[in-house]
Amino acid sequence: MMRNKFDEQLEVLNNDLISMGALCEDTIACAVKSLLNNDMQFAQKAMKTEKEIDQKERDIETYCLKLLLQQQPVARDLRLISAALKMITDMERIGDQAADIAEIVTFIDLSQSINDIHISDMAVAVIKMVTDSIDAFVKRDLALANTVIAYDDVVDDLFLKTKKDLIDLIAGDIKRGEQALDILMIAKYLERIGDHAALIAEWVVFSITGNHK
DSSP: HHHHHHHHHHHHHHHHHHHHHHHHHHHHHHHHHHHHHOHHHHHHHHHHHHHHHHHHHHHHHHHHHHHHSSSSSOOHHHHHHHHHHHHHHHHHHHHHHHHHHHHHOOOOOOOOHTSSTTTHHHHHHHHHHHHHHHHOOOOHHHHHHHHHHHHHHHHHHHHHHHHHHHHHHHHHHHHHGGHHHHHHHHHHHHHHHHHHHHHHHHHHHHHHOOOOO
């Protein structure tokens, strides 16, 4: 009976993580839409969603600690709950970085400079990583978790291409140097989001195997 109740509680934890992951995807998507279209409504939505992510982190943390105190989790369950606690920290940071992108948009219109640069490709790639890392946790899918970790190389490669694009942009018009620096900062935020998604996937591997890189 106790085990059934604990399994139900773990299912609640899974659902909470899925909804926190969905908020992360939303805030990245809104931040990038605000950037590509110089749209303040999307920028505001990204920053509002980031606050929801912060609240979700606190709620899940409280729930995990309650599970640890109320139940006597076996080693596998203990790994799962401790992995969830680590994952929500990375998800909260993903929200922060997406909101930082949106904040830049509120100060400067980069929509004209951004179209020929690999920013939207980076955004698509990191959203995929975030989605897949949470899916891997919920489905206990080791292969998917490892795919996410490997996919970080794709994001890193896009970041290097973006840097090259920006060097070309400055070479073509030195007056666009300040814009190029803002775009580089945005690319760096996206690259960090990819890093955090890869870290989430590493915690998924730990929750399944007990091994952590």
